[in-house]
Amino acid sequence: MYMPDPGFVRGTLLRRGQLARRGAALLVAGLVAVALGLSGVLVAVVNPVLIIGGLVAVYAGVDRLVWAARRRRLDLLLGLASAWLVLLVGAAILAPVLPLGEHEDVAATITDPIFLEPFTYGDHPLGTNGAGLDMLARVIYGARASLTIAVMAVTIGLVVGSAIGIIAGFYRRKVDTVIGIFTNALLAVPPLILLIVLATVLDPKVRNMAIALSLLTIPTMVRLARANTIAYSQREFVLAARALGATKGRIMVRELLPNVLPPMLSMAVVVMSALIVAEASLSFLGLGIQPPSPTWGNMILEAEANDTMTEHPFILLVPGTVLFLTVYSVNLLGERAQQRWDPRGAKL
């Protein structure tokens, strides 16, 4: 992304010292504003404005300091996104050993309060749902399901997609045509409809969901692998390998695969966010992992059912925010990865 030089103010370029001083001033002002907003001394309406404005100032300040010191722009957004994903993945992996509330056994929460608001600084940091289940625990166990399914599906897509794509791109002619028709046929059915049809046939379990979702990723992966294989097949190193008498299999695995894989990996990150959305959508339609096992999608469905969200908006907002932050972070990571490793695909 193009970013103007922060030292360029009203037509003149600031010297490093000046820029650093401005940055430090912005940073301090921002911190004071955030502290004021958080302490809640002032009128309630002003607080969010102070906090947001303060954070922007802190960001601008740190950005200028970093630029003055190292001549590098600060990619704070990327840092935050990575931090969020690390936190989420960590929590999801460690979920069984973390001191969380009950996430699915309704019988264990009979005595717990229902629809407890979040941030009440009690046993339930993100509140409880209509059955007294802990929202934080449900969000984290939901992440477990979502992430497992998405990672499994992407892996299947990568392996199958690269194999088929390289074969199509290497052999061309009839093989290519047949594979092309198959991928086009898969692409002709809208993703969600395909998933719904599969969901009617398959049992909604984590493994089956991953297989169903991987079908969505395969056509994209095949196309990408095929296009890159065709491009690389005409390069000299492939010709050299051929001249040395390498077998077709060896050329595909040792020469083409290592070159075709990097852009596919950055594509995999983008595909992953689409898969998280697809899985959530399916659960939201009631066709995914079934309650009481939590997923973000069925938690949001819970908010929609009987208009729960009108009275208790947080039932929608808690899983909604987590879902949004995750998809946003993965998208951002994918975009940056594509800019770095696959300049052609970085257009969007």
Next chain:
Amino acid sequence: MRALLRRLGQLVAVLALVSFGVFLLVAALPGDPAAAILGPGRPPEDYAALRAEMGLDQPLFQRYFEWLGQALTGDLGSSTVPPYLDVSDRITAALPVSIELACLGLLIALLIAIPLALVSAYREGGLVDRVVSGGTFAILSIPSFLLGLLLIMLVVETLGWLPRSQWVRLSDSVAGNLEHAILPAIVIALPEAALFTRILRNDLVRTLREDFVLAARAKGMPPSRVMLNEALRPSSFSLVTVVGIALGTLIGSTVIVEYLFSLPGMGTLVVTAASQGDFPIVQGATLVIATLYVLINTGIDVVYGYLDPRTRRVHA
């Protein structure tokens, strides 16, 4: 001409494969449709008789060709769930709703995207550009059902401006139809608008670096005319393609929105049928949606050739 014929051949092959896939998926299903219809506890001859009547005792390929033949004449069988309505009738009732939603959504998306792209491309890297870029990126990260629920919470529940469900047919009342279609259409439009804005903005930025734009500027043409008359048209090719693809996919992708607002379109039809195990409807609807998608896409490809002279083949 030969290219057109080859494309047509591929089209037929893709459609045949899709129809076979759809057929196979349901045919390979565990469980006996006859048992599902009659219920348990009947003498075995009854089941066998019904199976013969439904043609289930025939070999797979014969059944496929029979099904396909009937489908080509517009007969997609009847639903297996009471009141056993005709599948084709259900689909012809649902299709206009989805098509209207998709078209309305696309229209709104373009109305939002074109001005936004023009404004942000005008000063690349400026404040407006960065805000629009950040905003569109964020919108693209909100799943449509979440976006829909948030809008419902805001516009319907809190502000009380618009009603939530009940569909009024366009033929019954234009105003009533619009009142009910506008919010779902907006939910469909927002992510598309974000995508269109990004695509058009990038192409515009590239066009604005060209010499003829510089020439127009140097002649003293006002910026608004440079943007609208000179830059917009040569920058719109990718947008046209993407809009075309969107039209194809949207007919099947309005599922979530239809479900959210309980609109009687294709999406609701498929989801309800899927949850009831009503396979003829799932089969028929998927076939229709996929066919439309493939046809629209091929159509777009052909039209695109006329729009952009560079992609045209040179004819001898």
